[in-house]
Amino acid sequence: MNPLNHVAIIMDGNGRWGLKHKNSRNEGHRFGLNTVEKIIKETIKQKIRYLTLYAFSTENWNRPKKEIDYLFKLLENFLLKKIQDLNKQNIKLKIIGSKKFSKKLNKLLISSEKKTSKNTTLQINLALNYGSKFEILSAVKKIIKNKDIINEKNFRKYLQTNHTPDPELLIRTGNTKRLSNFLLWQSAYAEIFFEKKLWPDFNEKDYINIIKKYKRIKRNFGNI
Numbered sequence: 196m197n198p199l200n201h202v203a204i205i206m207d208g209n210g211r212w213g214l215k216h217k218n219s220r221n222e223g224h225r226f227g228l229n230t231v232e233k234i235i236k237e238t239i240k241q242k243i244r245y246l247t248l249y250a251f252s253t254e255n256w257n258r259p260k261k262e263i264d265y266l267f268k269l270l271e272n273f274l275l276k277k278i279q280d281l282n283k284q285n286i287k288l289k290i291i292g293s294k295k296f297s298k299k300l301n302k303l304l305i306s307s308e309k310k311t312s313k314n315t316t317l318q319i320n321l322a323l324n325y326g327s328k329f330e331i332l333s334a335v336k337k338i339i340k341n342k343d344i345i346n347e348k349n350f351r352k353y354l355q356t357n358h359t360p361d362p363e364l365l366i367r368t369g370n371t372k373r374l375s376n377f378l379l380w381q382s383a384y385a386e387i388f389f390e391k392k393l394w395p396d397f398n399e400k401d402y403i404n405i406i407k408k409y410k411r412i413k414r415n416f417g418n419i
């Protein structure tokens with residue numbers, strides 16, 4: 196059975212779910228948070244050490260301001276309400292992406308990271324204002340500036356996920372088959388599952404099924 200240390204998830208489909216069930220995209224984002232909590236709990240149960248969640252891409256700034264404002268308000272409220280709980284569950288929160296938000300949100304993100312920095316059960320990388328191309332270009336600039344030797348092993352140290360092994364499993368919900376600028380370098384050998392369900396409908400059972408399937412895949416890494 197394949198080992199599983201790191202799951203990465205593109206949580207897609209909130210807007211469509213919200214429109215369908217509540218006539219509001221934002222309601223979909225709100226309900227999507229329930230799935231986030233369920234999946235975090237199950238990840239701990241499954242003894243997986245790293246979970247990377249794509250919450251806001253560098254391209255998501257193209258959305259209407261009203262939706263963007265709602266998303267960040269939702270995140271702010273979630274952290275204010277749940278950070279103690281995450282801390283109690285021994286979860287370490289790490290933000291990947293550029294922290295270019297309001298002063299208030301930046302402060303909250305930094306304090307949430309600090310508060311949980313010593314925790315060891317599960318590391319959650321929350322991808323916020325994250326874009327893989329930007330991440331790779333920044334890494335290239337830094338490695339050149341440092342006059343470091345350019346090879347794979349060194350290069351990964353300059354990525355924002357330097358603290359994390361590459362994901363073995365990548366899941367995208369929402370019935371769309373693309374990576375949308377997520378972990379392009381890190382997912383070079385990930386097993387990718389595209390799930391039809393919209394994120395608010397995705398549950399522990401679906402997650403466990405994917406994990407089971409993943410564990411039985413013959414992973415070749417170029418071998419036969």
Ligand code: IPE
Pocket residue numbers: 206207208209210211212250251252255266369
């Ligand atoms: C993903 O859901 C969440 C974010 C990008 C913040 P979407 O909002 O993209 O939902 P759909 O794809 O429009 O249904």
Ligand code: IPE
Pocket residue numbers: 205206207208249250251252254255371373375
């Ligand atoms: C990807 O979803 C980003 C997140 C889930 C945060 P999008 O819904 O933004 O992706 P595209 O625009 O359909 O590719």
Ligand code: MG
Pocket residue numbers: 207208369
């Ligand atoms: Mg989408």
